[in-house]
Amino acid sequence: MAQPTILDVAARAGVSKSLVSLVMRDAPSVSEAKRRAVLAAAAELDYRPNAVARSLVQRRTRVLGVLLSDLHNTFFADVLDGIAGRAAERGYKAMLNTGNRAPSGEADAIETLLELRADGLILTGPRLEAVRITEAARTVPVVLVARTMSANAVDCVSNDDVAGATLAVEHLVKLGHRRIAHIDGGSGAGAEARKQGYARTMRRHGLTSQARTARGDYTEEGGAKGVAALLARGPRPTAILAANDLSAIGALDALTRSGLQVPEDISLVGYDNTSVAALRHIDLTTIDQPREAMGRTAVDLLLERLERRRKAARRVVMPPTLVVRGTTAPPRES
Amino acid sequence: MAQPTILDVAARAGVSKSLVSLVMRDAPSVSEAKRRAVLAAAAELDYRPNAVARSLVQRRTRVLGVLLSDLHNTFFADVLDGIAGRAAERGYKAMLNTGNRAPSGEADAIETLLELRADGLILTGPRLEAVRITEAARTVPVVLVARTMSANAVDCVSNDDVAGATLAVEHLVKLGHRRIAHIDGGSGAGAEARKQGYARTMRRHGLTSQARTARGDYTEEGGAKGVAALLARGPRPTAILAANDLSAIGALDALTRSGLQVPEDISLVGYDNTSVAALRHIDLTTIDQPREAMGRTAVDLLLERLERRRKAARRVVMPPTLVVRGTTAPPRES
DNA sequence: GGGTGTTGTTGGAACGCTCCAACTTGCGTT
DNA sequence: AACGCAAGTTGGAGCGTTCCAACAACACCC
Numbered sequence: 001m002a003q004p005t006i007l008d009v010a011a012r013a014g015v016s017k018s019l020v021s022l023v024m025r026d027a028p029s030v031s032e033a034k035r036r037a038v039l040a041a042a043a044e045l046d047y048r049p050n051a052v053a054r055s056l057v058q059r060r061t062r063v064l065g066v067l068l069s070d071l072h073n074t075f076f077a078d079v080l081d082g083i084a085g086r087a088a089e090r091g092y093k094a095m096l097n098t099g100n101r102a103p104s105g106e107a108d109a110i111e112t113l114l115e116l117r118a119d120g121l122i123l124t125g126p127r128l129e130a131v132r133i134t135e136a137a138r139t140v141p142v143v144l145v146a147r148t149m150s151a152n153a154v155d156c157v158s159n160d161d162v163a164g165a166t167l168a169v170e171h172l173v174k175l176g177h178r179r180i181a182h183i184d185g186g187s188g189a190g191a192e193a194r195k196q197g198y199a200r201t202m203r204r205h206g207l208t209s210q211a212r213t214a215r216g217d218y219t220e221e222g223g224a225k226g227v228a229a230l231l232a233r234g235p236r237p238t239a240i241l242a243a244n245d246l247s248a249i250g251a252l253d254a255l256t257r258s259g260l261q262v263p264e265d266i267s268l269v270g271y272d273n274t275s276v277a278a279l280r281h282i283d284l285t286t287i288d289q290p291r292e293a294m295g296r297t298a299v300d301l302l303l304e305r306l307e308r309r310r311k312a313a314r315r316v317v318m319p320p321t322l323v324v325r326g327t328t329a330p331p332r333e334s
Numbered sequence: 335m336a337q338p339t340i341l342d343v344a345a346r347a348g349v350s351k352s353l354v355s356l357v358m359r360d361a362p363s364v365s366e367a368k369r370r371a372v373l374a375a376a377a378e379l380d381y382r383p384n385a386v387a388r389s390l391v392q393r394r395t396r397v398l399g400v401l402l403s404d405l406h407n408t409f410f411a412d413v414l415d416g417i418a419g420r421a422a423e424r425g426y427k428a429m430l431n432t433g434n435r436a437p438s439g440e441a442d443a444i445e446t447l448l449e450l451r452a453d454g455l456i457l458t459g460p461r462l463e464a465v466r467i468t469e470a471a472r473t474v475p476v477v478l479v480a481r482t483m484s485a486n487a488v489d490c491v492s493n494d495d496v497a498g499a500t501l502a503v504e505h506l507v508k509l510g511h512r513r514i515a516h517i518d519g520g521s522g523a524g525a526e527a528r529k530q531g532y533a534r535t536m537r538r539h540g541l542t543s544q545a546r547t548a549r550g551d552y553t554e555e556g557g558a559k560g561v562a563a564l565l566a567r568g569p570r571p572t573a574i575l576a577a578n579d580l581s582a583i584g585a586l587d588a589l590t591r592s593g594l595q596v597p598e599d600i601s602l603v604g605y606d607n608t609s610v611a612a613l614r615h616i617d618l619t620t621i622d623q624p625r626e627a628m629g630r631t632a633v634d635l636l637l638e639r640l641e642r643r644r645k646a647a648r649r650v651v652m653p654p655t656l657v658v659r660g661t662t663a664p665p666r667e668s
Numbered sequence: 669g670g671g672t673g674t675t676g677t678t679g680g681a682a683c684g685c686t687c688c689a690a691c692t693t694g695c696g697t698t
Numbered sequence: 699a700a701c702g703c704a705a706g707t708t709g710g711a712g713c714g715t716t717c718c719a720a721c722a723a724c725a726c727c728c
Contacts, residue, residue, distance in 0.1 A: 002393075003473070005684055016708050021686060029705055046472075051449040052395065053684035055386045057713045059336075063450075071414060072609060077405040084432055093446055096430035098418055112427055115385040116397075138380075139337070220614060253615035275406060276610055280554060281587035339714055350678050355716065363675060387714035391683045 004045040013041035024049050055117065064302060065118030066096045067109050069125040074275050075291060079124050079145055082295020090303060092119070103127050110136050120302040123147070125189065141305035143298045147189060152313040155301040159289040161190040164320035165197025168241050168269045168287055171322055173201075176330045177239040177267060179210045183226030183251060185243030186217040194243050194271060212237065216247045223250025231258060238266060238331040245270035245277045245286055252282065252327070263329035273323050283326035290318050338379040347375035358383050389451065398636060399452030400430045401443050403459040408609050409625060413458050413479055416629020424637060426453070437461050444470050454636040457481070459523065475639035477632045481523055486647040489635040493623040495524040498654035499531025502575050502603045502621055505656055507535075510664045511573040511601060513544045517560030517585060519577030520551040528577050528605060546571065550581045557584025565592060572600060572665040579604035579611045579620055586616065586661070597663035607657050617660035624652050 006024075010017040015034055022030050023038040041047075055061040064087050068076050084094040097113055099106030106128045113121060114136065121136060124145040136142055137153035148156040172180050182198045185191025195213065202211040214229040216222035223242055227250075230237060242248035248270030255262055262268050270277055273288035297316055304310045340358075344351040349368055356364050357372040375381075389395040398421050402410050418428040431447055433440030440462045447455060448470065455470060458479040470476055471487035482490040506514050516532045519525025529547065536545040548563040550556035557576055561584075564571060576582035582604030589596055596602050604611055607622035631650055638644045 007684080017685085018687090018708055019706085022707090025686090029707090031706065034706085048445075048449055048473075050390075050451060050684055052386055052389045052451050053713090054686070055713095056384075056390050056684080056715085057686045059713070061386065071405070071411040072408050074406050074408070077411070080405060081432070093431070093450070097427070098414070111382075115382055116427070117384060117386050139382075224614070249613055249615050253613075256615070276613070279583055279587075279610070280558070281583050281590070282615065341714080351715085352678055352717090353676085356677090359716090363677090365676065368676085384714055387683090388716070389683095390685085390714080391716045393683070 003050070004047045005050070006047075008045055009038065009041045009047050012045060013037045060119050061117050062092050063095045063116070063118050064092050064299065065110075065113030065116070065121045066094050067106060067113070067121065067123045067126060068096060068098050069106065069127055071098055073125075075146075075272055075289075076124050078291035079295040079298075082292035082297075083122060083299055084295075085292070086296040086299040090299065092299070092303075094122075099126070099128075103129070107132055114139055120306055122298045122302060124298075141302055143301045145294055145298050148315065150313070150315075152311070155298075155305070155313055156315045157294050157297045157301065158190075158315075158317055159294070159320050160317045161193035161320075162197035162200070164271060164287040164289070165194040165241065166201045167320065167322045168271070169198055169201035169205075171285070171324070171328065172239045172241070172267060172269065173205050173207075175239075175267065175328060178207055178331075179235060179237040180207065180239045180241060181212045181214065181230050181237035183214045183216040183223055183230075183240060183242045183247055185247070186215060186222070188218040188243070191218070191243050198241055216243055218244050218247055220246050220250035220253075223247030223252075224254040225250075227251045227254035227258075236266070239268070239328070240266065241269045241271075243271055245272045245274045245284060248284055248286070248327075249276065249282060252284070263327050264332065267328040267331070269328060277323075277325070285325045285328040286323050287320045288323050289320050294318055337384070338381045339384070340381075342379055343372065343375045343381050346379060347371045394453050395451050396426050397429045397450070397452045398426050398633065399444075399447030399450070399455045400428050401440060401447070401455065401457045401460060402430060402432050403440065403461055405432055407459075409480075409606055409623075410458050412625035413629040413632075416626035416631075417456060417633055418629075419626070420630040420633040424633065426633070426637075428456075433460070433462075437463070441466055448473055454640055456632045456636060458632075475636055477635045479628055479632050482649065484647070484649075486645070489632075489639070489647055490649045491628050491631045491635065492524070492649075492651055493628065493654050494651045495527035495654075496531035496534070498605060498621040498623070499528040499575065500535045501654065501656045502605070503532055503535035503539075505619070505658065505662065506573045506575070506601060506603065507539050507541075509573075509601065509662060512541055512665075513569060513571045514541065514573045514575065515564050515571035516545070516547045517550040517557055517564075517574060517576045517581055518547055519581070520549060520556070522552040522577070525552070525577050532575055550577055552578050552581055554580050554584035554587075557581030557586075558588040559584075561585045561588035561592075570600070573602070573662070574600065575603045575605075577605055579606045579608045579618060582618055582620070582661075583610065583616060586618070597661050598666065601662040601665070603662060611657075611659070619659045619662040620657050622655045622657050624654070628652055 006017045006020050010020045020038050023035050087094045097109035099109050106126055120141040122143045130149050134151045142154045144156045148158055184195045202208055214226035216226045242251050248268055260266050270284045270286035273286045277284040277286045340351045340354050344354045354372050357369050400417055421428045431443035433443050440460055454475040456477045464483050468485045476488045478490045482492055518529045536542055548560035550560045576585050594600050604618045604620035607620045611618040611620045
């Protein structure tokens with residue numbers, strides 16, 4: 001026989017299928033004798049409840065659909081860890097689909113998840129148009145991670161980019177830096193807020209006149225070009241805040257290639273605390289987003305809607321933290 | 335109404351549910367008029383076929399269960415890209431589950447995938463005991479990626495580690511190196527084969543007397559310690575082959591910290607071509623495994639069993655390639 | 669004009685489970 | 699002795715599809 005069903009188990013244990021069902025879901029009012037008989041029969045047959053059939057009758061799957069914009073970014077891998085862990089704790093499974101980097105792929109992935117009748121959707125860093133998201137939210141609760149939008153069927157979890165950039169600048173100021181430059185993230189997600197945090201904190205310390213921003217784009221090359229621009233003219237900054245780790249690494253390389261030592265000649269701070277930043281050969285001071293916690297929070301938000309029928313949107317902003325490593329030090333002539 | 339069903343669509347279009355079903359699967363023998371009527375009704379109702387119900391009656395889900403041992407390793411992310419892409423091409427979905435790094439987590443993940451009635455399983459780099467794998471293979475076809483075992487219900491896709499290490503040594507020999515050392519991967523997957531490839535190729539070039547191997551463990555720290563051991567005594571090697579990129583980076587850092595220049599004083603080769611190796615600040619010569627191709631192949635193997643009912647095990651070994659970057663050069667006094 | 673197809677359409681059964689109302693038993697209470 | 703109630707157990711209906719046998723309508727061919 002292909003896969004044994006609940007009927008096979010019932011026959012073998014000499015009870016009704018209903019009783020087997022009760023045992024499988026370990027319901028309270030089953031006599032110990034029958035429970036054991038059923039479990040024995042199930043074990044002998046290598047029976048495994050068919051989640052498909054169960055989902056059909058219960059009209060829910062206990063599966064949370066997760067869309068990941070980019071698996072190659074370990075940032076998302078950490079978020080997923082948080083999602084999967086929390087989902088498991090609460091009796092749900094996380095089902096992953098990637099958009100294969102194209103926005104149209106994301107739409108397809110969502111469609112697939114909806115056909116499979118995921119109970120809810122978590123979209124991490126989606127590049128998809130907002131309309132498509134609200135459309136999906138008509139069918140099923142949706143939580144956005146690392147992207148915000150306002151629609152009352154959609155919840156959001158993000159990190160406080162302004163606060164993160166502030167932490168970074170405060171750290172540099174405390175070390176004695178005054179000529180602190182910024183390589184921004186262009187039109188990338190959160191880049192604007194990070195730039196704002198930088199600018200405001202500079203102002204708060206009366207350093208607006210020392211502030212300089214080079215255009216970047218969250219890439220390694222963007223970081224390298226940013227350095228080139230900053231070194232090309234004006235007094236050399238004693239510290240640089242890059243908009244993310246990848247561009248910080250591009251900057252790091254450009255700096256060492258032009259003969260400058262980090263952190264002796266110039267300090268450098270990244271953003272995201274990716275695993276690469278922790279490599280000892282890079283050892284980058286950076287801002288950490290609580291990635292796993294963001295994933296867990298996303299699950300909690302979803303389940304509030306699913307199990308407690310919350311209707312109003314919630315927007316959770318999580319605090320980033322500073323991780324000091326080897327690329328920051330006091331300026332040379334302090 | 336919650337979610338419209340096929341009956342709602344049928345009523346609205348004035349046809350039977352069977353006809354709607356035919357249109358949805360776009361069957362050939364449906365009149366153009368009715369097809370349009372059905373599609374219009376479906377669109378108006380925002381109808382989406384229920385994959386759960388379909389799977390129940392067809393007794394298959396067209397879902398391939400994928401177990402990833404570690405999402406943080408971008409190696410697996412690439413494999414997954416290959417899997418997801420190929421699966422989509424062939425009308426399947428990839429459903430991902432992570433083991434959360436614990437072998438027991440892997441067993442649970444497999445159990446979940448089987449309850450959800452995945453049609454087949456792809457296990458990438460599983461740390462799970464072999465018994466559990468053959469057990470799962472009794473229910474459903476299983477393909478292993480980056481791990482091999484022999485059981486005729488299980489197929490394997492791996493890279494040719496011996497050949498990869500050979501490529502690396504040949505490259506160094508061609509540059510003029512003779513004192514080539516190896517930092518191995520300890521008991522890690524494929525480490526033994528890589529060491530063998532190294533040793534054999536050294537022998538082939540009559541360099542056995544120059545060969546030296548330091549113990550490593552695929553980690554950054556292992557690479558650093560390996561360098562310490564190699565520098566501690568004996569003539570300094572002019573080139574090092576590390577068992578993977580991560581340990582190569584550890585080695586790189588240890589070398590520069592002890593005042594040696596790479597590649598001027600010493601050449602360095604990694605293995606895996608992870609995204610980190612491509613960072614310009616690291617710029618590591620390494621061996622590339624065809625990761626996406628491995629993922630695609632895994633899907634193909636699974637579908638051969640699923641659709642063509644192949645029974646005998648297949649073991650596919652894919653050829654690695656050399657990626658030359660900036661950490662290798664001719665030895666100083668050649 | 670009676671077979672023989674072909675094309676298009678249909679209702680009912682089945683997939684494997686959960687849910688529910690209903691049944692049986694045994695026990696305590698009046 | 700009759701009753702009520704809780705605990706334990708059961709069969710049947712139903713979840714939303716697909717599959718299949720059957721049928722209607724029409725064309726074609728001697």
